[in-house]
Amino acid sequence: MATSAVAQDVVFALRQKIAKIEGTLAERLVAPADGQPVAGLLVRRNGHASARDFFLPTGVERLDKVLGGGLPKAALTEIHGTETRNAGAAAGLALCLVSGMLKERSRRNDLVLWVGTTEMFREAGLPYAPGLASFFGMSAESLLLAEAPKASDVLWIAEEAARIEEIAAIVVELRGNPRIVDLTATRRLHRRAQDSGRPVFLLRQSAAPEPTAAPVRLVVSPAPANLRQTLLGPLAGSIAAPAFAVEIGKSRTALPGSFILEWNPDARTLAERNPENRVAVVSPSRGRTRPPAQAGAVLAFKPAAAETAGNKPSREQHPAHRRPRRTG
Known part of the structure; x- marks a missing residue:
């Protein structure tokens, strides 16, 4: 003891x-x-x-508990997308967190800077202005977009923007694992976030986890959506609120955890959903039944038997690479 x-x-x-x-x-x-x-x-x-001044609660009780109070408010936070085609899920979770932070601050003139490389915007596209307003409560005027050809330029823009008082949050979107985004660069970006007292989200699409100065790393992928609920029950063939599969890859508490989160665009809050409470990604074919399983093991080739002189392949059946090459 x-x-x-x-x-x-x-x-x-x-x-x-x-x-x-x-x-x-x-x-x-x-x-x-x-x-x-x-x-x-x-x-x-x-x-x-004050714990409230230091942490940014996600609104999900179990997630905040595992993280030790929530995401650090004045720090660098990593959000990893598993694949480039899932870039919308990682970007969506970043917008959910930014929207929740803006709702808590309740300031009219707050701005959000979204900076990324030309390659990333060409692959994943740009944030959609009508979607920002209807899903996240963010006006198009409050979002600043910056595009740079190289990752080093993106980091420089983010570091300089962290000094501007009117910018409430910064989202840095990169693809892959650029060599410039190392421990030194992320430590410098983390330090700028601490000095300014506002969060910086490092959104890495199709990247492998590597050592950085960020206290928290979240690995995000899309999750199947629920059906819309009506007075008569679930509406068949419909799609409800977007959902995210979130896994804690790194945190100060060093505790793992996997969550399926749903975004409520009306209340602008995240909520946890049970893994079994979902619909299938692909609906089964209608009017068809699955074929009955065959009894016994199915082999792709016949069992090898003892090779005899009578069952050897003929000359024409020998592999082509064993035949002598023609010289003329």
Whole structure:
């Protein structure tokens, strides 16, 4: 028991040293129990600390608990798309988080900067203005789009924009794993987010996880949507609110977790959905039944038998690469 207490004190001391190197002072709220996440980490600024000021709650109770209070509000957060064709899911989750943050701030003149490379916008497209207004409550005037030819230019634009007071959040969208987006570059971007007190979302499409300075990494893919609910019950053939399959790839609590989240465009909130409460991605064919399963094992080739002189292949059946080449 004493050994466990000493180990916890050592871990907390290391966290404080790391926080001092980063320019902040972190302290724990309550001692974590065995197998339970840390209740939260506070950052002191001018002698005051508040969990509400440090964390951006997602609205999903279980997700916020696993993350230790929510996403860090003044930090770099990674959102990974599994494939380029799933870019809409990763971008959609980023918009859900930004929309929830703007709803909490409730300021009219808040702006959001979306910066990406020309290659990324050509592959995945640009945010759709009518969809921003109807699904996320964001006007087209509040979204600033910046396009750059190289990833280094995208990072430079994001770092400079973090100093502008009117920009409430920054979304950096990149494709793949550019060499320039290394630990040093992400640490610099994370530092700018801490100094400005606003979040920066690193949206990486079709990228493999690699070491970065972001405290949280979310891996996102599309999830099947539910049917629309009416007074008479579910409406067949309809599509309800968009859903996201979210997996925690990295967090301060180091606790894994998988979630299926639904976005409510009216209330602008995220909610968790049970995995079994969904419809199939592809509906079964109508008027057809599945063929009965065949009994026994099915082999793609006949069992090999002992080779004899009588069952050897003829000369014409020998592979072509064993035949002598013609020289003239």
